[in-house]
Amino acid sequence: MKIYRLEKHGNLLYTNSAVKGNGIIVAVKLLIDTGSNYTILPFETLIKIGRDPSFIKPTVQIVAANSLFVAPKVKVEWIHAFGLKFESFQVLAHNLPSEFYADGVLGMDFLTRAKATIDTAKEQIYFSEI
C-alpha cells in the first residue's frame, strides 16, 4: 500500500499535481474534492500546455452550490498525482476564484480511477493497488 501525505489548510485537503502537453509541464496545487465529478484546471494552464479550451466542444454543465455554468472538456497528455500518471486524461477548464488557495480540483474521475482511500483525520491518502 502506498501512502501520501496531503496538505491541509483549514478543513480542506490539497495535493501537488502536474499536467503535461506540448512538451511543457505545469505543476499545480489541487483541492481534493470528492464532491466533484471532474478534475478541473484553469484555462491558462491548459492554454500553456497547448490545449486551448476556448473553442472546444463538448462542454459539461456544472452544478455548483449557488450557480450553474458550462465548462469545456479538454484532454491533457497526462496528469500526475500521488505517483500515478494517467495519459489522455479529460479535465474541465474553469478558473476558480482568485481567493481560492488551489489552482483547481482533483475530482472523483481521478480518485476513483486511482482507487484512492482518504483518511481525513491523518490527512493521508492511500492506494492499495499500486
Place this chain on the structure above:
Amino acid sequence: MKIEDILKQYHNEWLLIEVDKFDEDYKPLEGTVIAHSPLKHVIYQHMLEHNGKNYAIEYAGEFPEVAVLL
C-alpha cells in the same frame, strides 16, 4: 534556487516559478521566480506570456482561511 528558499523571500504573494528540477512526484524542487503578485490571475497571465518549459504556481505565506463551498 531551492523552492523552499524562494518561498521564504516573499510574503503573501503568488509566485510564477520556472522549474529547473522536479522530484519524482513532480513537486518542484528548484527554479527561478518569473513573476510575483498578490493576485493569482496576474501570475497566470505572466505564464502565458513567458517562453519557458516547466512551471509551478506557488503561494508564499500563510494562506488566509476562507469559507469554500463549491
